[in-house]
Amino acid sequence: MADVELEIVVAFLDKDRGFAYDNKFPWPYLKGDHEFYLNLTTSRKDPSKKNAYIMGRVSWEAWIDEEKCNPHLYTVVTSTTLKSEGVPYLQKVLPDLDAAIDYVTKPPVSDQIEKVFIMGGGRNYEICIDDPRLKRIWVTRIFGDFKANVFFPKFDHKFKRVSCPTLDESMQEDNGVKYQFELWERFTN
Numbered sequence: 001m002a003d004v005e006l007e008i009v010v011a012f013l014d015k016d017r018g019f020a021y022d023n024k025f026p027w028p029y030l031k032g033d034h035e036f037y038l039n040l041t042t043s044r045k046d047p048s049k050k051n052a053y054i055m056g057r058v059s060w061e062a063w064i065d066e067e068k069c070n071p072h073l074y075t076v077v078t079s080t081t082l083k084s085e086g087v088p089y090l091q092k093v094l095p096d097l098d099a100a101i102d103y104v105t106k107p108p109v110s111d112q113i114e115k116v117f118i119m120g121g122g123r124n125y126e127i128c129i130d131d132p133r134l135k136r137i138w139v140t141r142i143f144g145d146f147k148a149n150v151f152f153p154k155f156d157h158k159f160k161r162v163s164c165p166t167l168d169e170s171m172q173e174d175n176g177v178k179y180q181f182e183l184w185e186r187f188t189n
């Protein structure tokens with residue numbers, strides 16, 4: 001990959017940027033957000049390529065099998081304890097985020113990868129915010145008084161909100177919960 005561009009995808013609470021509670025989402029199922037993230041992260045210009053997902057072990061374990069098996073995804077998990085051998089749908093386990101990014105952005109794996117998404121959890125998000133290769137953050141901002149115990153880092157000092165012609169930024173609602181999609185891009189000097 002000539003120019004590595006990383007993208008974060010996250011849904012968090014407007015009130016405190018909480019994105020998980022006891023290894024689950026803090027809010028009820030949001031159909032529109034689910035469809036949005038699947039469409040965003042599985043679409044490719046070149047259909048022969050896949051998109052890489054990099055995520056922490058707990059996020060991997062919380063993820064449903066119906067999505068783990070998506071043939072358009074190439075999944076790498078950061079973990080110091082998990083072994084990839086014999087784990088269905090998991091391409092690789094690496095001990096830190098840098099190693100995971102290197103793995104999917106350098107040959108031979110990079111030949112089959114179009115985009116690289118950082119899919120959580122807290123530690124990977126935290127490290128990635130400071131990585132200049134992180135260009136974009138796709139946020140679903142959730143409104144409501146839900147309780148969280150894992151939080152997305154502060155990022156608006158390094159990123160600015162931008163509009164995107166294909167992004168519907170109007171207020172959405174599912175299951176009685178209001179939410180909005182946002183795109184943020186890293187400030188360029």
Ligand SMILES: NC(=O)c1ccc[n+]([C@@H]2O[C@H](COP(=O)([O-])OP(=O)(O)OC[C@H]3O[C@@H](n4cnc5c(N)ncnc54)[C@H](OP(=O)(O)O)[C@@H]3O)[C@@H](O)[C@H]2O)c1
Nearest residue numbers: 010011020023024056057058059079080081096120121122
């Ligand atoms: N709302 C959202 O958009 C969103 C997005 C993603 C995930 N989630 C939710 O977030 C929760 C999980 O997030 P979390 O922060 O608690 O856990 P997590 O980061 O997914 O998993 C933590 C574990 O992953 C490994 N790990 C993570 N980052 C690492 C790194 N940089 N280097 C080495 N190992 C690393 C470690 O595993 P070992 O102990 O094996 O070393 C660590 O104990 C789940 O409930 C998931 O559903 C929500």
